[in-house]
Amino acid sequence: MLRVLVVADPGQPSRRVLRIRERLEAELERALTTPVAVQMRTELIRIDPDDTLDVSDVKRRSNGHEGLEIVLMATEIPRHRFGRPLVSEVLVADDVAVVSLPTLGVGAVNSRLLRVMVSCIMQMRAAPAEEDAQHRISWARWRGSAENANRLLQARRLSGGARTVCGMVLANDPWRIVPKLSSALAAAAAAGAFGVFYNSIWQMSAALSPSRLALISGLAIFVIIVWLLIGNRLWDRPRYASLTEVILLYNLSTVLTLLLCVLALYGSLVVIILLSALIVIDPDFMSSVLGSEARFSNYLDIAVLSASLGTVAGALGSSFDSDADIRMLTHGQRERQRMNTAE
Incomplete structure (x- = not known):
């Protein structure tokens, strides 16, 4: 046998x-x-x-x-x-x-x-x-x-490298870290809630084109990803020149993992603010403020703009449940843990 x-x-x-x-x-x-x-x-x-x-x-x-x-x-x-x-x-x-x-x-x-x-x-x-x-x-x-x-x-080299990066993102278990962003979600929701109660944001969201709203959303997501990378020291640097290519894969997987986490945070925030706006804002009152008939797209625009503002203003000022949990997202940090164990 x-x-x-x-x-x-x-x-x-x-x-x-x-x-x-x-x-x-x-x-x-x-x-x-x-x-x-x-x-x-x-x-x-x-x-x-x-x-x-x-x-x-x-x-x-x-x-x-x-x-x-x-x-x-x-x-x-x-x-x-x-x-x-x-x-x-x-x-x-x-x-x-x-x-x-x-x-x-x-x-x-x-x-x-x-x-x-x-x-x-x-x-x-x-x-x-x-x-x-x-x-x-x-x-x-x-x-x-x-x-x-x-x-x-x-x-x-190319197809295998792309497959490896995707596999590293899967190994990072991004959905397991999303609950660790609960404090960020709470802070961002509190900041984004101002969009529901301030009609100046209604008017601004109605005046912005869909492409500009999409650009604002992208910038907000980019800012919070950079903040997480810098604030939690998630960007790895090669100790030896021979490891440059491997560390590049590490950093790509970290960025993609954070992107998935932040998209989940942002999507949750849009849904929360949209439901709040539908409940709180009377269509007739919104029509009188905007000077045109209120439509569902207006509520959605308010939710997107408020979520963008809330993501930057709230999440940047929040502290996560545990910085160690965020840092364990990266392969580099987990490998350092292996070396420490060996030592």
């Missing part, structure tokens, strides 16, 4: 591995025509001072599993090698493989993860020609390492 241990980072990696564990066993038994037992362990995979994964530590800890032959590591760390996203690396001599979940993207991640893990084991247990014929991965290619006998599964 082939015994396989899957060590997964806490959070999304461990959840995904848990979902495919039984399928992984079945697929390996079919491919290798031998009984397979897959065990799973959740553990923060640590990083060495040179920013490489501490594979030796995982290998050492796996010695307690009797009869263990192969170790698969599933990590949320985006990996790069020779300018290309590194989906997986097989350390043939150690019977260890490392799979980077962000490089799998956001579509059919469980199926991609299953296919990559099976392919990794086939790289260790099957002849290369046989593995290529039966388990070819169309969006990435296995290559040999120039430094050793390891095998590298690398994606294309």
Whole structure:
């Protein structure tokens, strides 16, 4: 019987591995025509001072599993090698493989993860020609390492890079951080509520064209994203020139994650102010102020302009529930936590 241990980072990696564990066993038994037992362990995979994964530590800890032959590591760390996203690396001599979940993207991640893990084991247990014929991965290619006998599964530079950034945003779990913006939403709603009670804002919103309102909304969203980046020190800088490309991916994923969070905040604020305006502002009174018949679009314009003003005036002056929660959005901060743990 082939015994396989899957060590997964806490959070999304461990959840995904848990979902495919039984399928992984079945697929390996079919491919290798031998009984397979897959065990799973959740553990923060640590990083060495040179920013490489501490594979030796995982290998050492796996010695307690009797009869263990192969170790698969599933990590949320985006990996790069020779300018290309590194989906997986097989350390043939150690019977260890490392799979980077962000490089799998956001579509059919469980199926991609299953296919990559099976392919990794086939790289260790099957002849290369046989593995290529039966388990070819169309969006990435296995290559040999120039430094050793390891095998590298690398994606294309452009499509793989875009897929990696999207996967990093998914790994950041932006919807889990939205509740942490509750104080910002409360402050922004309080500031935006002035738009419901001050008819000068009604007149201004009616006079502005849709394109100008959209521009104001975009500027408000841009300002709060920059504020969050600077105020919470979320923008990473490479410590070494060799990490510049990787840090660029980190920063792109952070900006996109913040964009999703702020859009959720802004959308919630528009809905709150729109409902408040519909309840509070009498159509006849609005018509007398605007000098024309009040329409639903006028209420919507008021909500959009007030939400923009409230987002800037309220959210900038608010303090979040925990700065640490916001900073943990970024891969860079989570990687520093791994290094601190190792130290």
